[in-house]
Amino acid sequence: MALPDLDTKTLPPIKHAERFEFGDDNWIAAAHAFLEPRVAEHANELNGKRLVVQETYPNAPPHLNQPDNILNLHYIFDSSALTLGHGPVDNPTIHMQADYNLGHIVNATIYEVIPGRQARIMRELNHRHGKVFDIKTSERPPEVMGKIFAGIHDHLARRIVSNPNVDHRVKHLGVAQHLDELDTQGYTVVENAISHEFADELAADLHRLFEENENSRRVASMLLARGPLWQELAVHPLVHTIAQKMLGADCNMGQSLGFSKPKGLDTHQLHNDPPHPLTGELCCNVTTIWALEDFTETSGSTLVVPGSHKQNCQPAADAACETQKILMPKGSVAMWHGSLWHGAAIRADDGERISIHNTYLRNWIRTFDDYLTIDPEVLANNAPAITTLAGVDDIYMKNTIAGPDNRRYQ
Incomplete structure (x- = not known):
């Protein structure tokens, strides 16, 4: 055949x-x-x-x-x-x-x-x-x-791979403290990870993508495939290095999502991120949320229960009383272990808060986004790190009814 x-x-x-x-x-x-x-x-x-x-x-x-x-x-x-x-x-x-x-x-x-x-x-x-x-x-x-x-x-x-010695990058990019915090408390915040200018550029492009979504003016999905800004953010050297240390150098982009949160809307109850908590102590998911404006007490910030990732179970019924808000300035990014109990506070401020969620997964975990049909020009215009994040160059999902299709893994 x-x-x-x-x-x-x-x-x-x-x-x-x-x-x-x-x-x-x-x-x-x-x-x-x-x-x-x-x-x-x-x-x-x-x-x-x-x-x-x-x-x-x-x-x-x-x-x-x-x-x-x-x-x-x-x-x-x-x-x-x-x-x-x-x-x-x-x-x-x-x-x-x-x-x-x-x-x-x-x-x-x-x-x-x-x-x-x-x-x-x-x-x-x-x-x-x-x-x-x-x-x-x-x-x-x-x-x-x-x-x-x-x-x-x-x-x-176009041919240069990331430094494969992830520990070397951890040391020289100065992210060891963030890995320690992910281990002990289940989350970390990298302040000033991007400039205010970049945050504004991302916000402007996100509003453009919101307008293109006829189903919802508050969501923009599959961001990795939708412009150079999003590809640059996905391989942010500090964040990508942390994700690779947690999940393996060949981790994939599980989901890249922009979201607008209006005043008064309860958007996220406490939860784990799939496939957690079913994976035990093995971290399979690292989620990031990028602050395109200040995350304050009243802006509708992310809620976390520090240390809950070590329990490897769904949030307890009374966990809401243990939550803390992640407060961080514009241009920062919060990252958490997928098993961490987390949710979102209700926004009390007028207007809407926009943010970006990039989720990294071990490369054998099923992703939310499907980038196997990503525009080839996106991959041609980026180093191999984007090809790997898209899951295009690994061995998974490359079989056909005629057997393995080695043309897609060489």
Whole structure:
């Protein structure tokens, strides 16, 4: 029996074998393969010109086997001769330096084809961490370099996987405390995770999506598939790292939902998030709620019962008297263990509170959202992390009546 037509299913844009880590040997080979024909094409313009570029990334993961865990990359253009490799060089024309895990965020973001994304990613990176990149230039590069380097960033970013050493990311992104709080109290709050500007951009786009929903002007679903802002939020480096540590590096996006909460409406009684509490002590679900405005005593904030995730059962009948409100400023995100008893307070303020719920699941748990038919352009315009969150590149749900369809898992 022939395999059925795959037109309705989305294929991974980059096969597993074609992916690599930022700065590893395969990255070097891919960069060289991209640049070499362009150097040959512009050989006449390069004649007599020299450019030496060095990029330095301290705190690289140990498995990259770089001296003192400092990743040095260099490009040397000497007329039409190209040298690209590891290690420092003398007297670089351009020398750029950043912490490996922070620099990775930019290097693994496709932005040349997404208007405004580069500026937004840099704004958010600097908002969280201060100035990240230090760039020194001794002279202006030859103009021809713009032609040679055009497109290389996205070409490589499309293939760069997240640093697979999740513990290394936990340490260097500074999220260990949040993991401790998730373990002890079942929830944590990352304040100032995004800028007020990004919160406003998300809110504006959410209102647009509300208007597109003819069934409900208060809900927008399947956000991962609905624009660059939502894809950037899904792989927020702090939040995604915490989720991967809790659920595995191959976790999926279970649900991505925008919600508007009016005054006086009782929206959520105390509950666990599926599949909890049926999984015992194993965490299978981490839910986030993003504050696009301040979460206050009267705004209708999330309610939690601290420590209740350790009971592995549905909320007790009298649990409401044990709840606490999660209060956090605009731009923050709260995260909780799926077994935590939680709900929502009734909003007393006038107007509506809008927020975003992103739920991460272990990759063998059934998801609420179905991204197996996601627009291929979404995956092509993002690093493999989005393909993995969408569940497109794992082994699950890839069988057909003719057997496993290996074209969808390579």
